[in-house]
Amino acid sequence: MSPKQHRGEVTSDLLLDAALRLYTESGEPGVTVTAVTRTSGVSLGSLYHHFGSLDGLLTALTERWTGRLLEQSVTALTSAETAREGIGAVVGAYLAFVRDHPGAALLVHSPRADRRLMARGQETRDAQEPSVSAMSRWIRPRVEAGEVAPLPMPLLETLLLGPVVAVARRHLSGVRDVDLDEAARLLPERIWRSISAAGA
Structure with missing residues (x-):
């Protein structure tokens, strides 16, 4: 450089x-x-x-921290041996990010970020491709091994991350009726039931 x-x-x-x-x-x-x-x-x-522009700065800031959140979550997921362990790891990592970086988490889950996602969904998805691909590469063998239900990958991603994102948004909105540590303890088993091949 x-x-x-x-x-x-x-x-x-x-x-x-x-x-x-x-x-x-x-x-x-x-x-x-x-x-x-x-x-x-x-x-x-x-x-x-x-x-x-200022909008360009805020967009770059959102992309930077979205990337860090995804990277932290995927690293946790792919470090686990089994799908069940991976779910616990990714839930814990995601909610730890929300706790440790509240300003960045608020930005990543903000209406601004949502508007950009709705307006430029494919572009946003393309920017996240390395993390999404890493997640898919980790899940696919577990589907083939009969550990995870054989659902389309976008649905598996939604079942895995959807409840965690919902808890994060609830917490960041100021509604503090869900403790992040408690959610990190309780959510993995519920998510596991939704994607486990045994429960399909």
Whole structure:
């Protein structure tokens, strides 16, 4: 990497880190061009050079943390030996991310992220392809071995992650009637029943 490329990465990171800090403190209304440049110490021109607009910065920030969430979840899943263990691992990793990175988790599960997904679903899916493919590669042999029900892969992904995403959204919305640790303990068995070949 050339010194110029390195400086560009450092500048991008400063802007992204500042935007996340502001989002965590004040939500999307707090992420203004003035606030980001002041907090990051980066010039207005650099913000536009790297991201094109404030919307571009927020999109890049959402993609960065969505990628980290998926990577953390898939790493947990693929480190497990059995499908049943994998479910517990991915549920635990996902909810740990929500607990440990509340601002980033709120952004990833925000209406902004949902609008982008609805408007550019295939593009978003393509960006997540490495993580999705890793998940599919891990699940497929377990389907073939008769451990996991032979359902279409998109349905298996939905059954695996859908309940976890719902709990995360409920928690992040301010409704704190579900404890994340309790959910991490109880959800895996329920999810396992929904995808287990024995329960099919």
